[in-house]
Structure formats: C-alpha cells, structure tokens
Amino acid sequence: MTNGFPPASPSRPARSPGGGADGRTALVTGGGSGIGRACARALADAGAFVHVVDLDAEAAKTVAGEVGGQAHAVDLADPEAVDGLPAAVDILVNNAGIQHVAPITEFPPETFVRIQQVMVTAPFLLMRRVLPHMYAGGWGRVVNVSSVHGLRASAYKSAYVAAKHALEGLSKVAALEGAPHGVTSNCVNPGYVRTPLVEGQLRDQAAAHGIAPEQVLSEVLLARTPVKRLIEPEEVAAAVVWLCGPDTGFVTGTSLSLDGGWTAN
Numbered sequence: 001m002t003n004g005f006p007p008a009s010p011s012r013p014a015r016s017p018g019g020g021a022d023g024r025t026a027l028v029t030g031g032g033s034g035i036g037r038a039c040a041r042a043l044a045d046a047g048a049f050v051h052v053v054d055l056d057a058e059a060a061k062t063v064a065g066e067v068g069g070q071a072h073a074v075d076l077a078d079p080e081a082v083d084g085l086p087a088a089v090d091i092l093v094n095n096a097g098i099q100h101v102a103p104i105t106e107f108p109p110e111t112f113v114r115i116q117q118v119m120v121t122a123p124f125l126l127m128r129r130v131l132p133h134m135y136a137g138g139w140g141r142v143v144n145v146s147s148v149h150g151l152r153a154s155a156y157k158s159a160y161v162a163a164k165h166a167l168e169g170l171s172k173v174a175a176l177e178g179a180p181h182g183v184t185s186n187c188v189n190p191g192y193v194r195t196p197l198v199e200g201q202l203r204d205q206a207a208a209h210g211i212a213p214e215q216v217l218s219e220v221l222l223a224r225t226p227v228k229r230l231i232e233p234e235e236v237a238a239a240v241v242w243l244c245g246p247d248t249g250f251v252t253g254t255s256l257s258l259d260g261g262w263t264a265n
C-alpha cells in the first residue's frame with residue numbers, strides 16, 4: 001500500500017552506522033576553550049578525528065590529547081599561518097572569536113582590524129583551503145559559530161557585531177557555492193554562553209552595580225531573553241554535531257538561533 005507520496009529518493013544518504021561523524025576529519029578553531037573545546041569533544045565522541053586549532057598552544061595540546069586529535073598552535077590573524085593548517089578536512093568549525101567593548105568614537109582601529117582578521121578573514125581563508133577537499137569527496141560541513149550579534153546589534157560592540165554579520169554573509173555564499181558538491185554551510189547563533197568570560201562579566205557587573213550576579217543575569221544580560229539562564233557550551237556543540245550529521249544535507253545557508261527566545265522578542 002502506498003501513502004500517496006512518491007517513493008523515497010534513491011539519492012537519500014544512508015545513515016552512518018556509528019556516531020554521526022564516523023570516519024570524518026574535523027578542524028575546530030578556538031578549540032582550546034569554551035564552545036570550541038565542547039565542539040572538539042562532541043565531534044570526537046561522534047567519531048571524527050579532530051584538529052584542534054588555537055592561539056593558546058597549551059590549551060590546544062590539552063584538548064587534542066583528550067580527544068585523540070592533533071593540536072595546531074596558530075594565530076589566525078596571520079594569513080600565512082592558515083596556509084600551514086591541514087586541507088584534508090571534511091568538517092570545518094569556524095569558532096575562534098574575540099571581543100572588545102568600547103564606543104565607536106573610542107574604538108582602537110587596530111583592534112577593529114584584528115577582530116575582522118580573526119573572525120572574518122580567517123574563516124574565509126580556511127574555507128578556501130578546505131573546500132577543494134570537500135568538493136572532491138562530494139561531502140562537507142562548514143559550521144560558523146556566529147552569535148545573536150550576527151542578527152542583532154548591541155551598543156559598544158562595533159567590531160564584533162560587524163564581524164558576525166560578515167560571517168553570516170560568508171556562510172550563505174559558501175552554502176550556495178557548496179550545494180552542487182554536497183557541502184553545507186550554516187551558522188549557529190548562541191545567546192550568552194556559560195564561559196569564563198561571561199561568568200567574569202557577571203561578577204564584575206554585580207560588583208559595579210552592588211547587586212547579586214543572578215540579578216545581573218536576569219535583568220541585564222538576559223533582559224530581552226525569555227529563558228532566563230545561560231546556554232551551556234555543550235548545548236551549542238550538540239547543535240554543531242547535528243549540523244555535521246547525516247540528517248542535515250538539506251539544511252544549508254541557515255542561522256540556527258540558540259538564544260532562549262532573544263531574537264523572537
């Protein structure tokens with residue numbers, strides 16, 4: 001008996017027998033800390049061999065050791081350093097990022113440029129480096145760790161918001177160009193993630209305002225966010241692994257908000 005729908009397409013990809021990334025090679029930038037470390041761990045758990053790229057050599061080594069991968073100590077602001085990274089990569093996670101908070105009138109131009117180099121130029125150069133391998137194999141996944149700030153602005157974050165909006169555009173172009181080759185490109189867009197940086201901000205603002213850290217969280221950082229908690233790095237990594245798995249070949253050029261409803265508000 002038929003259900004009225006055409007039969008499943010013969011080109012529908014088979015599910016891999018083990019984890020969703022079995023046999024794949026991944027490269028995670030900023031893999032030594034926070035979201036990148038969680039992504040490296042989760043991709044390794046899903047079966048991938050992981051190249052852990054980070055400015056912090058010790059952190060990269062520690063995470064690579066933990067996941068049975070390979071560490072690369074690299075400053076992604078240096079275009080030549082990217083040339084030394086592996087090109088035979090099936091899964092690219094552009095995650096490394098930095099922040100600087102100041103009004104535009106006081107924002108150091110050299111800091112603005114460095115933020116664009118790390119968060120826009122390096123992802124472009126890495127795509128340029130690894131896409132030929134993905135195209136040759138007819139399969140690839142690019143995940144760009146963007147932010148709510150890829151979709152919304154906040155005052156005093158000009159370089160970061162500009163970089164994340166640029167990353168959104170770059171990701172969509174990669175989706176269009178990769179489509180005929182079985183390569184998807186997507187962004188994930190977290191709200192505030194529980195990392196040492198954000199926990200430090202909570203403590204500092206609590207001291208500055210003379211209020212409890214929980215109050216800073218719900219009334220300042222999460223003022224527009226209906227779900228009043230930070231997202232954990234592991235929750236972001238789970239979304240990244242899903243985007244790299246066998247069920248997402250049709251998911252491309254998107255931005256997956258993980259923001260507790262912030263952008264819906």
Ligand code: NAD
Pocket residue numbers: 029030031032033034035036053054055056059074075076077095096097098118145146147148189190191192193194195196197198
């Ligand atoms: P993190 O500071 O914990 O980790 C970032 C890593 O990137 C660090 O290990 C750092 O050494 C590395 N890095 C920085 N500059 C580098 C460079 N020039 N070359 C190589 N490596 C470099 O930060 P995180 O919070 O895990 O952030 C990871 C990504 O997630 C960033 O792109 C950030 O914008 C994004 N994000 C973070 C949050 C948040 O609340 N923490 C929210 C939304 C998006």
